[in-house]
Amino acid sequence: MYPVTGDKMIKRILFVVLLTIACAVIATAQTAAVKTYYNTKLKVGLKYPANWKLTKEKPGEGAEYNLASVDPPAASFRGQLQEASVGLWVAGEVKPDKDVCMTFKDLDSDWQQDKTVTKQVGELTFYHKTNEDGGAGTFKTTNIYRIFHGGQCYNLSFETLARAPQDDRYVKAVNRQFDAILRSFFFGK
Numbered sequence: 001m002y003p004v005t006g007d008k009m010i011k012r013i014l015f016v017v018l019l020t021i022a023c024a025v026i027a028t029a030q031t032a033a034v035k036t037y038y039n040t041k042l043k044v045g046l047k048y049p050a051n052w053k054l055t056k057e058k059p060g061e062g063a064e065y066n067l068a069s070v071d072p073p074a075a076s077f078r079g080q081l082q083e084a085s086v087g088l089w090v091a092g093e094v095k096p097d098k099d100v101c102m103t104f105k106d107l108d109s110d111w112q113q114d115k116t117v118t119k120q121v122g123e124l125t126f127y128h129k130t131n132e133d134g135g136a137g138t139f140k141t142t143n144i145y146r147i148f149h150g151g152q153c154y155n156l157s158f159e160t161l162a163r164a165p166q167d168d169r170y171v172k173a174v175n176r177q178f179d180a181i182l183r184s185f186f187f188g189k
Helices: 006-030 098-103 169-184
Strands: 034-039 044-049 053-056 064-071 081-091 117-121 124-135 138-149 152-163
Touching: 034 053, 034 064, 044 081, 044 169, 081 169, 098 124, 098 138, 098 152, 152 169
Parallel strands: none
Antiparallel strands: 034 044, 053 064, 064 081, 081 152, 117 124, 124 138, 138 152
16 A cells, blocks of 8 residues: 555545535535424424414414414415415314314315324324315315314314326425424424
8 A cells, every 4th residue: 555645635635524514515405494383372383494484373263263374485386386385273162072173073074085084193193184176277285184182173284276287396395395394293391
């Protein structure tokens, strides 16, 4: 083996340093910045992409009240994707019924699934239904995930409005972000 001279050693060190910096830049770019919404009264929260707009809702009166909604930036609406949003709301009844919450008996009967589907996300079990409504070349897809916790029925609603067919990369990208938001849902102390 030949000894490495001073110039070659410096070049190798610089190469390793540049490679390390490049890897750090790529890793940072791939890790999207997120923000957290947390309701201190109900001790419930979720994480959402930092470039999405959060709207904290004023509690309404009646059977349910909205807590917050998050919407992607207008630049996301390209290709077939026309609208997208995530809503978090809670049943406002004094004593919500767990069976009504999990079976969606309080919603209209035009949902695609007759039976509620369960989805395990980490330690939480969500109850899920989907509805698609189309007309004039567009489809609105609504996915509602419910969980009953601490005597409350929590609802996460994921909605997209897209031109048909919905296999567009922008629709898929926002659906991946929806999945990340669902996985981030949590109850605090």
